[in-house]
Amino acid sequence: MNKKLENLIKSMSEExxxxxxxxxxxxxxxxxxxxxxxxxxxxxxxxxxxFLGVSQGMVSKWxxxxxxxxxxxxxxxCDKLNLELDINMKNxxxxxxxxxxxxxxxxxxxxxxxxxxxxxVA
Numbered sequence: 729m730n731k732k733l734e735n736l737i738k739s740m741s742e743e744x745x746x747x748x749x750x751x752x753x754x755x756x757x758x759x760x761x762x763x764x765x766x767x768x769x770x771x772x773x774x775x776x777x778x779f780l781g782v783s784q785g786m787v788s789k790w791x792x793x794x795x796x797x798x799x800x801x802x803x804x805x806c807d808k809l810n811l812e813l814d815i816n817m818k819n820x821x822x823x824x825x826x827x828x829x830x831x832x833x834x835x836x837x838x839x840x841x842x843x844x845x846x847x848x849v850a
Contacts, residue, residue: 746820752793758802759793765809766791780808 766776766787773791777784789795790805797805799815806813 755793755795755797758797759791761811762787762805762809763791765811780805 766773769776769779771779773787774784777787780787786795790797799813802813805811
């Protein structure tokens with residue numbers, strides 16, 4: 729590998745914290761859930777925005793992982809989409825073991841509702 733590229737990768741990896749990785753992963757999963765919900769409803773972003781009472785630009789930000797959601801925002805979105813929001817925080821050792829097991833994120837059916845489980849920091 730090119731020495732400049734190696735140095736760039738090394739300097740970037742020194743700047744990225746575990747919380748950066750967790751936040752990026754959770755935002756990606758939230759965005760994917762919103763996008764999948766919109767597609768399942770057969771709506772474009774403008775129609776979806778009207779349904780949720782927000783702008784099309786906001787839906788675009790949500791779907792592009794360019795939005796730092798608050799718990800209140802997530803609760804409102806989940807309410808409109810008939811999703812249950814379940815945020816679990818646990819010991820980091822257990823959390824990172826969950827990432828390795830690929831089991832820290834689950835979307836399943838629960839009592840007729842879609843259940844979205846975010847384990848760790850939202």
